[in-house]
Amino acid sequence: MHDQVCADLIGSSPLFYSLSGLIGYLFFTAQRKSFSELFVLFKSHNLLSAMVDGIFPLTSWKWEGIPLPKLEEQPDEPHLLSSIDLTSWVVNQLRTSRYNDVRDIIEGKKDLVRLIELKERRERGDKVTATIQLTRQQRFSSSAAYLVTEPTNKEPCQQCNSRSSSGPCALCIAGGPELFTGACTNCQYSSNASKYTFYAKK
Structure with missing residues (x-):
């Protein structure tokens, strides 16, 4: 349930494509996921490329x-x-x-x-x-x-x-x-x- 809510937020809100949004999302989920799990989740939503390259989807x-x-x-x-x-x-x-x-x-x-x-x-x-x-x-x-x-x-x-x-x-x-x-x-x-x-x- 938690994963689906976060995924829906990421998909629908431009905030999560900004650096501040990424930091907030990372803080929100850090206690529940390992680094490797966070990496997979970020990659699945193209958030890593948006953060590193500054390119919006x-x-x-x-x-x-x-x-x-x-x-x-x-x-x-x-x-x-x-x-x-x-x-x-x-x-x-x-x-x-x-x-x-x-x-x-x-x-x-x-x-x-x-x-x-x-x-x-x-x-x-x-x-x-x-x-x-x-x-x-x-x-x-x-x-x-x-x-x-x-x-x-x-x-x-x-x-x-x-x-x-x-x-x-x-x-x-x-x-x-x-x-x-x-x-x-x-x-x-x-x-x-x-x-x-x-x-x-x-």
């Missing part, structure tokens, strides 16, 4: 109150996934990113504002879906901001309105001058931030 992030699903395998063509699965794929890479600014953005708000939705455009008469490739720091940070930023703009920027836009996301999301010096997430993704409408240092 994917299920810490939620969409409309529901934890993001874990993908069974890595997709060869992520742009063909549903919006919720694509978002899980993106967040899974963001949460383990080596870039500090990316981790700060995505860890700062775990209740997502929106899902990743890719834009569609016509090429030679055919509709094609944009692809998202997290290959550079700007692409990581822009994708993180797209998920958690409340927009300050009411209209899309010049580049997002253009057929030549290389930003992948369906919405133009700008967070004001404090975020990417005013540029929207699509312009940040495509490294064109300084060229277009919302950039604050023109």
Whole structure:
């Protein structure tokens, strides 16, 4: 009974993914379990990696109150996934990113504002879906901001309105001058931030 209550608490409360939560939980159970038993229990709930590496589990992030699903395998063509699965794929890479600014953005708000939705455009008469490739720091940070930023703009920027836009996301999301010096997430993704409408240092 005791083990089940603790397991339920660990699974449901973000507190236990913090260092203070881990210390409290260890103190609470230390008199009842050996070190080896505690190690197995912590490992089964991914708490050791959360404590040692500072990496939150994917299920810490939620969409409309529901934890993001874990993908069974890595997709060869992520742009063909549903919006919720694509978002899980993106967040899974963001949460383990080596870039500090990316981790700060995505860890700062775990209740997502929106899902990743890719834009569609016509090429030679055919509709094609944009692809998202997290290959550079700007692409990581822009994708993180797209998920958690409340927009300050009411209209899309010049580049997002253009057929030549290389930003992948369906919405133009700008967070004001404090975020990417005013540029929207699509312009940040495509490294064109300084060229277009919302950039604050023109």
